[in-house]
Amino acid sequence: MxxxxxxxxxxxxxxxxxxxxxxxxxxxxxxxxxxxxxxxxxxxxxxxxxxxxxxxxxxxxxxxxxxxxxxxxxxxxxxxxxxxxxxxxxxxxxxxxSRLFPETLSVLRQLRACGYRLGIVTNTDGEPGLKRGRIRRDGVHDFFDIIIVAGDDTEHVKPHPEPFIKALQMLGVEGREAVYVGDRVSTDVPGAKAAGMYTVIADRSGSLDIDELSGGSRPDFIINSLSDLPRILGCNR
Ligand SMILES: [Mg+2]
Structure with a gap:
């Protein structure tokens, strides 16, 4: 990556x-x-x-x-x-x-310190503005260069590629310059992959086996905690 x-x-x-x-x-x-x-x-x-x-x-x-x-x-x-x-x-x-995971803030800070630009691509809560309001209230809003609420900001929701393609367009980068990190294989891998991104699944329960996933729903990496993300990106700050 x-x-x-x-x-x-x-x-x-x-x-x-x-x-x-x-x-x-x-x-x-x-x-x-x-x-x-x-x-x-x-x-x-x-x-x-x-x-x-x-x-x-x-x-x-x-x-x-x-x-x-x-x-x-x-x-x-x-x-x-x-x-x-x-x-x-x-x-x-x-x-x-609702609570941030204990490692969320430190991982976001570490990635920023390593020079990564950050973004969110999330699905709507079903009512325009609701999800964005939650992100703001949770106190993480300012870490992100872009926030795309699929279904509010785009026609299609994940796993459709549209919100991922829109993210790349807004940032002016190509798919291979981005990695998408999610928790659900079916929603989070196919669209990001179709947009040419790398994909990582945070499997906190440790129940996924990468060898059992194939094709469009096989992520590049499975991690057990977000804390593993900086390491696999080579960010050691
Ligand atoms: Mg999720």
Missing amino acids: RSVRIVLFDYDDTLVDVGKARDFARRVVAGRISSLMGVDESVVLNVIRDVEGRMESLGLFDRRVWFERATAELGIKLGIDLINELVRVYWDSWSSR
Whole structure:
């Protein structure tokens, strides 16, 4: 990766630990629907989780759409005000539990010290401005030369190559001058690779085997922590 001058990151579960935030937000909303409608909370939770998986795989991130679908599948029709209230409660709950990974700031500082330009290519939260607002509130905004929120700033969301190509155009570089770092093979590798970038997957659970991945979804490197990133780029400051 000698030609790399730019390091682009995914956001959720790569720079920021949203596992607990996502679980908590989902549980709070399930609790609300359960008490509003008298449906068992665990039933609501399962339906939300199921809808969430299906929606994400379709690239649909608008929580209004998720909660309308989930309540419809529970046989309930909620008015728009209640749906909006659920969405507000969801993101408030999310924000209260989302944290940067412990190594995030030191890795970003180290890469900057080594002269890399940094960027984020992330998918929309389903509502223009929401994701960018989260990035600002998490306090990392100023590290980045560019932030692309796919779906807000582009027509297509990851894994489509469009947001990656847009990042290269904005920075005025070619694909081989950039590496994209994400946590999810299916979303984070194919589009970046199609745009000619190197790809790195941060696999904190240690469950991926690079030899089992092939073609467009095989990253160049798998690391267990972001802390390993400077080393594989040859940045030793
Ligand atoms: Mg991610």
